[in-house]
Amino acid sequence: MxxxxxxxxxxxxxxxxxxxxxxxxxxxxxxxxxxxxxxxxxxxxxxxxxxxxxxxxxxxxxxxxxxxxxxxxxxxxxxxxxxxxxxxxxxxxxxxxxxxxxxxxxxxxxxxxxxxxxxxxxxxxxxxxxxxxxxxxxxxxxxxxxxxxxxxxxLGEYRRYFSLLRWLLSKLSLSTEREGSGRSINDDGSGISGTLQKIAFSLAGNMIIDRSHLxxxxxxxxxxxxxxxxxxxxxxxxxxxxxxxxxxxxxxxxxxxxxxxxxxxxxxxxxxxxxxxxxxxxxxxxxxxxxxxx
Ligand SMILES: C[S@@+](CC[C@H](N)C(=O)[O-])C[C@H]1O[C@@H](n2cnc3c(N)ncnc32)[C@H](O)[C@@H]1O
CATH class of the missing domain: 3.40.50.150 (Vaccinia Virus protein VP39)
Structure with missing residues:
Protein backbone atom coordinates (compact mmCIF):
# COMPACT_ATOMS: atom_id res chain seq x y z
CA MET A 1 0.00 0.00 0.00
CA LEU A 155 -10.61 2.28 -3.86
CA GLY A 156 -11.59 1.04 -0.41
CA GLU A 157 -15.17 0.72 -1.64
CA TYR A 158 -13.88 -2.24 -3.68
CA ARG A 159 -11.52 -3.51 -1.01
CA ARG A 160 -12.50 -7.14 -1.29
CA TYR A 161 -12.25 -7.15 -5.08
CA PHE A 162 -8.84 -5.47 -5.22
CA SER A 163 -7.42 -7.40 -2.26
CA LEU A 164 -8.41 -10.65 -3.94
CA LEU A 165 -7.13 -9.45 -7.33
CA ARG A 166 -3.81 -8.33 -5.87
CA TRP A 167 -3.43 -11.64 -4.08
CA LEU A 168 -4.23 -13.62 -7.23
CA LEU A 169 -1.89 -11.55 -9.38
CA SER A 170 0.88 -11.72 -6.80
CA LYS A 171 0.63 -15.50 -7.05
CA LEU A 172 1.19 -15.06 -10.79
CA SER A 173 3.89 -12.43 -10.11
CA LEU A 174 1.75 -9.87 -11.93
CA SER A 175 0.51 -6.45 -10.83
CA THR A 176 -2.79 -4.59 -10.90
CA GLU A 177 -1.02 -1.88 -12.89
CA ARG A 178 -0.75 -2.21 -16.63
CA GLU A 179 2.17 -0.96 -18.67
CA GLY A 180 1.47 2.29 -20.44
CA SER A 181 -1.03 3.43 -17.84
CA GLY A 182 0.94 6.62 -17.32
CA ARG A 183 2.46 5.74 -13.95
CA SER A 184 5.27 3.33 -14.67
CA ILE A 185 5.75 2.08 -11.13
CA ASN A 186 4.03 -1.18 -10.26
CA ASP A 187 2.07 -1.59 -7.04
CA ASP A 188 4.87 -3.36 -5.25
CA GLY A 189 7.60 -2.58 -7.75
CA SER A 190 7.94 -6.27 -8.54
CA GLY A 191 5.80 -6.65 -11.65
CA ILE A 192 7.27 -8.85 -14.35
CA SER A 193 7.61 -8.26 -18.07
CA GLY A 194 5.11 -6.01 -19.80
CA THR A 195 4.50 -8.64 -22.45
CA LEU A 196 3.34 -11.24 -19.94
CA GLN A 197 1.22 -8.62 -18.23
CA LYS A 198 -0.39 -7.58 -21.51
CA ILE A 199 -1.13 -11.18 -22.37
CA ALA A 200 -2.72 -11.77 -18.97
CA PHE A 201 -4.82 -8.62 -19.22
CA SER A 202 -5.94 -9.30 -22.74
CA LEU A 203 -6.76 -12.89 -21.80
CA ALA A 204 -8.94 -11.57 -19.05
CA GLY A 205 -10.43 -9.42 -21.79
CA ASN A 206 -10.65 -6.55 -19.35
CA MET A 207 -14.01 -8.01 -18.41
CA ILE A 208 -13.00 -9.06 -14.94
CA ILE A 209 -9.77 -7.26 -14.21
CA ASP A 210 -9.79 -3.58 -13.36
CA ARG A 211 -6.82 -1.40 -12.55
CA SER A 212 -6.20 0.14 -9.16
CA HIS A 213 -3.93 2.95 -10.44
CA LEU A 214 -1.96 2.66 -7.20
C1 LIG B 1 1.38 12.04 -8.97
S1 LIG B 1 2.20 13.44 -8.37
C2 LIG B 1 1.02 14.70 -8.86
C3 LIG B 1 1.58 16.08 -8.82
C4 LIG B 1 0.59 17.18 -9.25
N1 LIG B 1 -0.54 17.26 -8.36
C5 LIG B 1 0.10 16.92 -10.65
O1 LIG B 1 -1.09 16.57 -10.79
O2 LIG B 1 0.88 17.06 -11.59
C6 LIG B 1 1.95 13.31 -6.63
C7 LIG B 1 2.55 14.45 -5.82
O3 LIG B 1 2.02 14.42 -4.50
C8 LIG B 1 3.09 14.51 -3.55
N2 LIG B 1 2.64 13.82 -2.33
C9 LIG B 1 2.32 12.51 -2.20
N3 LIG B 1 1.93 12.24 -0.96
C10 LIG B 1 1.99 13.41 -0.27
C11 LIG B 1 1.70 13.78 1.07
N4 LIG B 1 1.28 12.90 1.97
N5 LIG B 1 1.86 15.08 1.42
C12 LIG B 1 2.30 16.00 0.51
N6 LIG B 1 2.61 15.69 -0.76
C13 LIG B 1 2.45 14.42 -1.15
C14 LIG B 1 4.25 13.86 -4.27
O4 LIG B 1 5.49 14.20 -3.74
C15 LIG B 1 4.05 14.36 -5.70
O5 LIG B 1 4.59 15.64 -5.87
Missing part, protein backbone atom coordinates in the same frame (compact mmCIF):
# COMPACT_ATOMS: atom_id res chain seq x y z
CA UNK A 2 1.26 3.53 -0.72
CA UNK A 3 2.75 4.71 2.58
CA UNK A 4 4.28 8.14 3.20
CA UNK A 5 7.69 6.49 2.73
CA UNK A 6 6.58 5.04 -0.60
CA UNK A 7 5.31 8.44 -1.80
CA UNK A 8 8.53 10.16 -0.75
CA UNK A 9 10.70 7.53 -2.44
CA UNK A 10 8.74 7.45 -5.70
CA UNK A 11 8.17 11.17 -6.25
CA UNK A 12 11.48 12.37 -4.79
CA UNK A 13 13.78 9.96 -6.56
CA UNK A 14 12.31 7.15 -8.69
CA UNK A 15 9.81 8.92 -10.93
CA UNK A 16 11.03 10.41 -14.20
CA UNK A 17 9.72 13.98 -14.14
CA UNK A 18 11.02 14.91 -17.60
CA UNK A 19 7.50 15.81 -18.81
CA UNK A 20 6.68 17.63 -15.53
CA UNK A 21 3.41 15.73 -15.01
CA UNK A 22 1.91 16.88 -18.33
CA UNK A 23 2.09 13.24 -19.44
CA UNK A 24 -0.87 12.48 -17.13
CA UNK A 25 -3.10 14.95 -18.99
CA UNK A 26 -2.83 13.27 -22.39
CA UNK A 27 -6.27 11.70 -21.93
CA UNK A 28 -7.72 15.25 -21.80
CA UNK A 29 -5.62 16.57 -24.68
CA UNK A 30 -3.10 18.40 -22.50
CA UNK A 31 -2.86 20.09 -19.11
CA UNK A 32 -4.59 23.29 -20.30
CA UNK A 33 -7.63 21.34 -21.57
CA UNK A 34 -7.62 19.26 -18.38
CA UNK A 35 -7.63 22.40 -16.23
CA UNK A 36 -10.14 24.49 -18.21
CA UNK A 37 -12.37 21.61 -19.29
CA UNK A 38 -12.47 19.43 -16.20
CA UNK A 39 -10.97 20.96 -13.05
CA UNK A 40 -11.89 24.67 -13.26
CA UNK A 41 -15.62 23.96 -13.84
CA UNK A 42 -15.61 22.05 -10.55
CA UNK A 43 -13.93 24.74 -8.44
CA UNK A 44 -14.74 28.04 -10.18
CA UNK A 45 -17.16 29.14 -7.41
CA UNK A 46 -14.23 29.35 -4.99
CA UNK A 47 -11.90 31.35 -7.26
CA UNK A 48 -10.28 33.77 -7.07
CA UNK A 49 -9.32 33.23 -3.42
CA UNK A 50 -6.95 35.36 -1.36
CA UNK A 51 -4.83 32.46 -0.12
CA UNK A 52 -4.75 29.00 -1.68
CA UNK A 53 -2.94 25.99 -0.25
CA UNK A 54 -2.04 23.30 -2.79
CA UNK A 55 -1.02 19.93 -1.37
CA UNK A 56 1.21 17.83 -3.63
CA UNK A 57 1.93 20.26 -6.51
CA UNK A 58 4.55 17.98 -8.08
CA UNK A 59 6.18 20.03 -10.82
CA UNK A 60 3.40 22.63 -10.80
CA UNK A 61 0.92 21.25 -13.34
CA UNK A 62 -1.97 22.98 -11.49
CA UNK A 63 0.04 25.61 -9.59
CA UNK A 64 0.58 27.44 -12.92
CA UNK A 65 -3.18 28.15 -13.00
CA UNK A 66 -3.80 28.47 -9.25
CA UNK A 67 -1.18 31.20 -8.89
CA UNK A 68 -3.17 33.36 -11.32
CA UNK A 69 -6.28 32.96 -9.16
CA UNK A 70 -5.03 34.17 -5.78
CA UNK A 71 -2.94 36.74 -3.94
CA UNK A 72 -0.89 34.04 -2.20
CA UNK A 73 -0.31 30.46 -3.25
CA UNK A 74 1.26 28.05 -0.78
CA UNK A 75 2.60 24.90 -2.43
CA UNK A 76 3.37 22.09 0.00
CA UNK A 77 4.90 18.78 -0.99
CA UNK A 78 6.62 15.84 0.66
CA UNK A 79 9.21 15.91 -2.12
CA UNK A 80 12.02 18.44 -1.93
CA UNK A 81 12.80 17.72 -5.59
CA UNK A 82 9.27 18.79 -6.59
CA UNK A 83 9.41 21.96 -4.52
CA UNK A 84 12.80 22.86 -6.03
CA UNK A 85 11.32 22.30 -9.50
CA UNK A 86 8.37 24.58 -8.67
CA UNK A 87 10.77 27.27 -7.35
CA UNK A 88 12.68 27.15 -10.63
CA UNK A 89 9.55 27.07 -12.80
CA UNK A 90 7.82 29.95 -10.99
CA UNK A 91 10.88 32.06 -10.14
CA UNK A 92 9.33 35.11 -11.79
CA UNK A 93 6.20 34.87 -9.57
CA UNK A 94 6.36 36.71 -6.26
CA UNK A 95 3.12 35.35 -4.74
CA UNK A 96 4.20 31.76 -4.02
CA UNK A 97 5.37 30.28 -0.73
CA UNK A 98 7.15 26.90 -0.88
CA UNK A 99 7.01 24.23 1.84
CA UNK A 100 8.51 20.74 2.06
CA UNK A 101 6.68 18.75 4.73
CA UNK A 102 6.87 15.26 6.22
CA UNK A 103 3.80 14.03 4.34
CA UNK A 104 1.39 14.74 7.16
CA UNK A 105 2.00 17.98 9.05
CA UNK A 106 0.52 21.39 8.26
CA UNK A 107 2.15 22.97 11.34
CA UNK A 108 3.91 25.58 9.21
CA UNK A 109 0.55 27.02 8.03
CA UNK A 110 -0.91 29.73 10.27
CA UNK A 111 -4.30 29.35 12.00
CA UNK A 112 -7.22 30.78 10.01
CA UNK A 113 -5.03 31.83 7.09
CA UNK A 114 -6.26 29.82 4.09
CA UNK A 115 -9.31 30.47 1.89
CA UNK A 116 -9.10 27.44 -0.37
CA UNK A 117 -7.32 24.09 -0.10
CA UNK A 118 -6.67 22.25 -3.36
CA UNK A 119 -5.16 18.89 -4.23
CA UNK A 120 -5.50 17.02 -7.50
CA UNK A 121 -3.95 13.70 -8.53
CA UNK A 122 -1.74 13.63 -5.43
CA UNK A 123 -3.59 12.41 -2.33
CA UNK A 124 -5.08 9.52 -4.34
CA UNK A 125 -2.03 7.67 -3.03
CA UNK A 126 -2.65 8.64 0.61
CA UNK A 127 -4.09 6.03 2.97
CA UNK A 128 -6.78 6.81 5.54
CA UNK A 129 -4.34 7.66 8.36
CA UNK A 130 -2.71 10.39 6.24
CA UNK A 131 -6.06 11.70 4.99
CA UNK A 132 -7.62 11.86 8.45
CA UNK A 133 -4.50 13.64 9.75
CA UNK A 134 -4.65 16.28 7.02
CA UNK A 135 -8.43 16.80 7.29
CA UNK A 136 -8.12 17.20 11.05
CA UNK A 137 -5.73 20.14 10.48
CA UNK A 138 -7.84 21.75 7.73
CA UNK A 139 -10.29 23.19 10.25
CA UNK A 140 -7.44 24.98 12.07
CA UNK A 141 -5.91 26.60 8.97
CA UNK A 142 -9.10 27.57 7.12
CA UNK A 143 -10.72 31.01 7.41
CA UNK A 144 -14.40 31.32 8.44
CA UNK A 145 -15.58 31.01 4.85
CA UNK A 146 -12.82 28.63 3.87
CA UNK A 147 -13.39 25.66 1.58
CA UNK A 148 -11.47 22.93 -0.19
CA UNK A 149 -11.45 20.51 -3.10
CA UNK A 150 -9.53 17.28 -2.65
CA UNK A 151 -9.06 14.46 -5.12
CA UNK A 152 -8.63 11.23 -3.15
CA UNK A 153 -9.02 7.50 -3.39
CA UNK A 154 -12.30 5.62 -3.16
CA UNK A 215 -4.87 4.15 -5.27
CA UNK A 216 -4.92 3.88 -1.47
CA UNK A 217 -6.94 0.80 -0.58
CA UNK A 218 -8.00 2.02 2.86
CA UNK A 219 -9.61 5.26 1.65
CA UNK A 220 -13.26 5.88 0.64
CA UNK A 221 -15.60 8.81 0.01
CA UNK A 222 -17.56 7.83 3.09
CA UNK A 223 -14.45 7.99 5.27
CA UNK A 224 -13.61 11.48 3.92
CA UNK A 225 -17.11 12.62 4.83
CA UNK A 226 -16.78 11.22 8.36
CA UNK A 227 -13.29 12.67 8.92
CA UNK A 228 -14.59 16.07 7.77
CA UNK A 229 -17.54 15.83 10.15
CA UNK A 230 -15.19 14.89 13.03
CA UNK A 231 -13.00 17.89 12.22
CA UNK A 232 -15.94 20.32 12.33
CA UNK A 233 -16.06 20.62 8.55
CA UNK A 234 -18.91 19.89 6.17
CA UNK A 235 -18.70 18.03 2.86
CA UNK A 236 -20.90 19.94 0.41
CA UNK A 237 -20.24 17.77 -2.62
CA UNK A 238 -18.68 14.40 -3.33
CA UNK A 239 -18.30 13.21 -6.88
CA UNK A 240 -17.27 9.57 -7.02
CA UNK A 241 -15.66 8.87 -10.39
CA UNK A 242 -13.99 6.24 -12.55
CA UNK A 243 -10.35 6.96 -13.40
CA UNK A 244 -9.15 4.91 -16.34
CA UNK A 245 -11.18 2.16 -14.74
CA UNK A 246 -14.65 0.64 -14.80
CA UNK A 247 -15.04 0.95 -11.06
CA UNK A 248 -15.46 4.31 -9.35
CA UNK A 249 -12.08 4.25 -7.64
CA UNK A 250 -11.62 8.02 -7.05
CA UNK A 251 -13.54 10.85 -5.43
CA UNK A 252 -13.54 14.66 -5.55
CA UNK A 253 -14.61 15.91 -2.14
CA UNK A 254 -15.60 19.56 -1.78
CA UNK A 255 -15.92 20.78 1.81
CA UNK A 256 -16.23 23.89 3.88
CA UNK A 257 -16.04 25.21 7.43
CA UNK A 258 -19.34 24.66 9.23
CA UNK A 259 -21.42 27.82 9.21
CA UNK A 260 -19.58 29.28 6.22
CA UNK A 261 -21.30 30.89 3.24
CA UNK A 262 -20.73 27.66 1.28
CA UNK A 263 -22.50 25.38 3.73
CA UNK A 264 -25.25 23.13 2.37
CA UNK A 265 -26.17 19.46 2.68
CA UNK A 266 -23.72 17.12 1.01
CA UNK A 267 -24.58 16.25 -2.59
CA UNK A 268 -23.27 12.80 -3.45
CA UNK A 269 -22.94 11.95 -7.13
CA UNK A 270 -21.72 8.66 -8.60
CA UNK A 271 -20.29 9.67 -11.97
CA UNK A 272 -19.33 6.66 -14.07
CA UNK A 273 -19.02 8.89 -17.14
CA UNK A 274 -15.97 10.83 -15.97
CA UNK A 275 -13.69 9.23 -18.57
CA UNK A 276 -16.31 9.93 -21.26
CA UNK A 277 -16.11 13.58 -20.27
CA UNK A 278 -12.33 13.32 -20.71
CA UNK A 279 -12.94 11.89 -24.19
CA UNK A 280 -15.08 14.89 -25.19
CA UNK A 281 -12.44 17.29 -23.91
CA UNK A 282 -9.81 15.37 -25.86
CA UNK A 283 -11.91 15.71 -29.03
CA UNK A 284 -12.17 19.45 -28.48
CA UNK A 285 -8.43 19.74 -27.85
CA UNK A 286 -7.67 19.31 -31.55
CA UNK A 287 -9.28 22.70 -32.08
CA UNK A 288 -8.76 24.53 -28.83
CA UNK A 289 -5.69 23.35 -26.91
CA UNK A 290 -2.70 25.67 -26.70
CA UNK A 291 -0.55 22.98 -28.34
CA UNK A 292 -2.91 22.87 -31.36
CA UNK A 293 -1.53 26.27 -32.38
CA UNK A 294 2.11 25.17 -32.31
Missing amino acids: PTIGWNKKVWDSEYNWDAGGDEWSGTWGGSDMHWYGSILPRIHCFLPAATILEIGPGYGRWSQYLKENCDNLIVLDISDKCIQACKERFKSSSNIQYIVNDGSSLDMILDGSVDFIFSFDSLVHAEDDVMSGYIDQFSRILKEDGAGFIHHSN RALSMTADKFNRYAEDAGLQCVGQEIINWGSKRLIDCFSTFTVKGSRWQRDNILVRNGAYMKEAGSILNASRLYSSSSFK
